[in-house]
Amino acid sequence: MDKRKALLLGSYTHPKFHPLQGVDKQITHVLNDMFTVQCTENLKMLHESNLYPYELCIAYSDLWDEKVSPRQTAGLLSYVSGGGGLLVLHNGISLANRYELAQLIGARFDGHPPMRSLSFKPAETQHDIIEGIEPFELEEEPYQFEFDPFAERTVLLQYEADGELYPAGWCHTYGIGRVVFLMPGHHEPTFLQPQLRIIIAQAAKWAARVPG
Numbered sequence: 001m002d003k004r005k006a007l008l009l010g011s012y013t014h015p016k017f018h019p020l021q022g023v024d025k026q027i028t029h030v031l032n033d034m035f036t037v038q039c040t041e042n043l044k045m046l047h048e049s050n051l052y053p054y055e056l057c058i059a060y061s062d063l064w065d066e067k068v069s070p071r072q073t074a075g076l077l078s079y080v081s082g083g084g085g086l087l088v089l090h091n092g093i094s095l096a097n098r099y100e101l102a103q104l105i106g107a108r109f110d111g112h113p114p115m116r117s118l119s120f121k122p123a124e125t126q127h128d129i130i131e132g133i134e135p136f137e138l139e140e141e142p143y144q145f146e147f148d149p150f151a152e153r154t155v156l157l158q159y160e161a162d163g164e165l166y167p168a169g170w171c172h173t174y175g176i177g178r179v180v181f182l183m184p185g186h187h188e189p190t191f192l193q194p195q196l197r198i199i200i201a202q203a204a205k206w207a208a209r210v211p212g
Contacts, residue, residue, distance in 0.1 A: 004208055005053055006035040007045060009092075010060040018062045018091040022188035027058065027089075030197045031204055046072035051079040056208040059092030060185065067097045077104060081175025085207030089200075090143070090185030104174055105181055106151035110144045115186065118142055118159045120168055120195075129171060129180065129202045130156045136195040142166065143183045157182070157199070169199070171206065178207045 008027055010020025024039040031037055035056060043061075044050065046068060051057060057079065061068075068076075077100060080086050086104070088095070093109050096102035121135040142161050147153075157169030168183040180203040184190050191197065204210075 003036045004034060004055040004210065006031060006037045006056040006058055006204065006208070007051065007054045008037050008039045008058045008060060009043070009045065010039065010041060011062040012041045015062040016064050018060065018186065020060055023060060023185070023191060026188055026191035027060075027200070030191070030200050034201070034205060034210055035208075043068055043072050046075045048075040048078045051075055051084060054084070055210075056085040056087060056204055058204070059086065059088045059095055060090065061095055062091050063094040063097065064091075068095060068101070073098050073100050076101065080104060080177035080179060083176045085177060085204070085209065086174075086179045087200075087203055087207050088179070088181045090141075090183060090190075092185075093143070093145075093181065103148050103151065105179060106153045106170060106172055107145040107147045107181070110146040112141045112143045113161070115139060115141050116161075118161060120157055120159050120184070123155045123158045123165075123167070123169075127154060127156055127171070129169075129199060129206050131202065133157075133195055133199060136193060138184055138190060138193050138196065139186075140184050140190060141186050143168075156180075159183070169203075171203070178209070180207050
């Protein structure tokens with residue numbers, strides 16, 4: 001079987017908090033059975049003509065102090081609405097500094113308390129992305145979100161903090177494309193968690209419509 005192509009966007013040179021080094025290796029390994037993963041920090045890859053050859057775009061961009069350009073924004077919107085898959089991991093939600101991309105992802109980042117040990121559990125057991133997943137513990141930043149009121153989403157994963165449950169992963173369709181956001185992903189050790197590796201693989205498969 002020919003592997004599909006995935007593009008992983010992150011920050012190598014000047015990451016504010018989340019370098020792509022190490023994380024690129026883990027994601028490439030997790031997806032190796034289904035995808036050839038190209039890793040880059042070149043945001044011009046978001047131009048529609050550059051995204052066209054990929055079945056999946058994975059966002060791990062650390063763009064807290066900057067926004068992608070209008071052309072890059074339009075490219076990603078066109079790509080997903082036309083049928084592309086988008087998997088946003090942890091700090092990749094910084095793309096939502098642009099309101100158009102907040103609508104695409106379904107939320108924007110709204111701060112987080114200090115990093116701590118969190119309990120994660122499936123919220124929607126019937127979905128392909130979360131199938132077979134057991135609850136797990138992880139040292140992670142408890143991201144909180146401001147949700148787009150117009151986006152229809154299926155919450156897949158939750159974490160518990162101070163006795164309350166918060167969304168830690170969701171998916172939805174956008175045009176004829178598919179979008180998944182997963183909150184865990186602060187640094188390379190996060191990606192060694194066996195349950196999370198399964199979720200990432202199943203999310204990539206769902207977003208890119210890989211059969212079987």
